[in-house]
Amino acid sequence: MPTSPTFIWQAPTWPGMHYDIVRVGGELARAHKAQGIIEGKLAGLGSGQRLELAAEAWSQDAVATAAIEGERIDLFAVRSSVARRLGVGNQDGPDAPRNVEGLLDIMDDAVRQRDAPLTQERLCAWQAALFPTGYSGMVRIRVGAYREHAEPMQIVSGRVGREKVHYEAPSSARVPAEMQTFLEWFNALTEHDKLVKAALAHLWFETIHPFEDGNGRIGRVLVDLVLARDSGEVSRLIRTSQRLLDKRRDYYEQLERAQHGELDVTEWVLWFVEQVRVSCEEASSAVDAALGKAMFWSSHRDKVLTARQRKVVNLLFDAGPKGFQGGMSTKKYESIGNTSRATASRELAELEDMGLLCRVGAGRSTRYYLNISGWGPADPLIAETSSDNG
Structure with a gap:
């Protein structure tokens, strides 16, 4: 009872x-x-x-x-x-x-x-x-x-x-x-x-x-x-x-x-x-x-992006400054964009050249983050030592 x-x-x-x-x-x-x-x-x-x-x-x-x-x-x-x-x-x-x-x-x-x-x-x-x-x-x-x-x-x-x-x-x-x-x-x-x-x-x-x-x-x-x-x-x-x-x-x-x-x-x-x-x-x-997203896109309104590139950038925005764990890798981009490794690598490099993304690390440990202050890893070594080698 x-x-x-x-x-x-x-x-x-x-x-x-x-x-x-x-x-x-x-x-x-x-x-x-x-x-x-x-x-x-x-x-x-x-x-x-x-x-x-x-x-x-x-x-x-x-x-x-x-x-x-x-x-x-x-x-x-x-x-x-x-x-x-x-x-x-x-x-x-x-x-x-x-x-x-x-x-x-x-x-x-x-x-x-x-x-x-x-x-x-x-x-x-x-x-x-x-x-x-x-x-x-x-x-x-x-x-x-x-x-x-x-x-x-x-x-x-x-x-x-x-x-x-x-x-x-x-x-x-x-x-x-x-x-x-x-x-x-x-x-x-x-x-x-x-x-x-x-x-x-x-x-x-x-x-x-x-x-x-x-x-x-x-x-x-x-x-x-x-x-x-x-x-x-x-x-x-x-x-x-x-x-x-x-x-x-x-x-x-x-x-x-x-x-x-x-x-x-x-x-x-x-x-x-x-x-x-x-x-x-x-x-x-x-x-x-x-507001930050609106200002970001306004500052890059002259850039020509593919639909896939725009999708990935918006995804990084929606995840927030610390939301996309480990940053964006070629492997992740390939999966999200349903594209080849070569295309993913090229389009990420293009986003970096246009100033939308910044690159951290090198080789298989390369990671990309939105080119906004505070949106990358606190310690650049984090990206280099990431267990995700995609």
């Missing part, structure tokens, strides 16, 4: 949740500054580049929010679906499964329809989109409606027979009333800062846990909705679910601690706003990389 829960829902007056604004204020200021920096940097990019950044961030965040729930989805299929939705990038990839398309539908709805009120009907449509077959795995569940089962809704972990109950949500009979209170609060013009409201909304929704399944993903889409109301389409670049996945253990611990405590949720709000701030800083780094 499961162990006894350490917390049972006591129907607190959730609109009365409070936090220490002095303690939270500093982190809020840093987070909003990080948001502003992203918006400022985006002004230096063209609309197509901004859409490409948004598409990649959205794709990665969709994969992350599913991964938090233990579900693995194909990033390639997600990317092609997102590309078709935004009209950018490679739109010819495979179709995503219906449940994945449903996840992308609700993430898109949260941003595009950010000013529309949040209603029971909208939330139920979101949940139904996640389970188009009416099943969660092998289990048939109630979709498009709040849960109605008589058994307590418990959040548990551990193997069968030795489960640990982390939290027990309100009974199904109380969900409609609890959700009505939540929706009235969510749609009201409150004095809360938007990042604080995102923190409170996520905590409150997860505490009610109104659906049989899908609560985590929907709760994170609510965060997307609030952030979109704060910064519009720019919010697509802020990968909060990716950050929560990276900090999954802390995420669960912070939620559990806030649900077990009283109405003072300062620690949860402080932690959540910090994660949004870090997500903004990571998005800012992605914008920096895009």
Whole structure:
């Protein structure tokens, strides 16, 4: 039998949740500054580049929010679906499964329809989109409606027979009333800062846990909705679910601690706003990389490259300063470009002569890096001693 829960829902007056604004204020200021920096940097990019950044961030965040729930989805299929939705990038990839398309539908709805009120009907449509077959795995569940089962809704972990109950949500009979209170609060013009409201909304929704399944993903889409109301389409670049996945253990611990405590949720709000701030800083780094790429190609716009050469240079860019381990070798170029060793060697030499790449090492240990300060190995001997002799 499961162990006894350490917390049972006591129907607190959730609109009365409070936090220490002095303690939270500093982190809020840093987070909003990080948001502003992203918006400022985006002004230096063209609309197509901004859409490409948004598409990649959205794709990665969709994969992350599913991964938090233990579900693995194909990033390639997600990317092609997102590309078709935004009209950018490679739109010819495979179709995503219906449940994945449903996840992308609700993430898109949260941003595009950010000013529309949040209603029971909208939330139920979101949940139904996640389970188009009416099943969660092998289990048939109630979709498009709040849960109605008589058994307590418990959040548990551990193997069968030795489960640990982390939290027990309100009974199904109380969900409609609890959700009505939540929706009235969510749609009201409150004095809360938007990042604080995102923190409170996520905590409150997860505490009610109104659906049989899908609560985590929907709760994170609510965060997307609030952030979109704060910064519009720019919010697509802020990968909060990716950050929560990276900090999954802390995420669960912070939620559990806030649900077990009283109405003072300062620690949860402080932690959540910090994660949004870090997500903004990571998005800012992605914008920096895009700006650097744009400047690089602008400085080489007079160069005539083959499609294969352009593909390899972009691949090096997308991998980042330290992302392409061991640099580009003739062997790697041959494989990536599906060409002969002689052609690979010649085209790499041409890229070096044109100033796009710089060469490190000699003979079989020759490696090429983008001709950008800081993008080569910290120690040139690294390339010479590489175990890859291609």
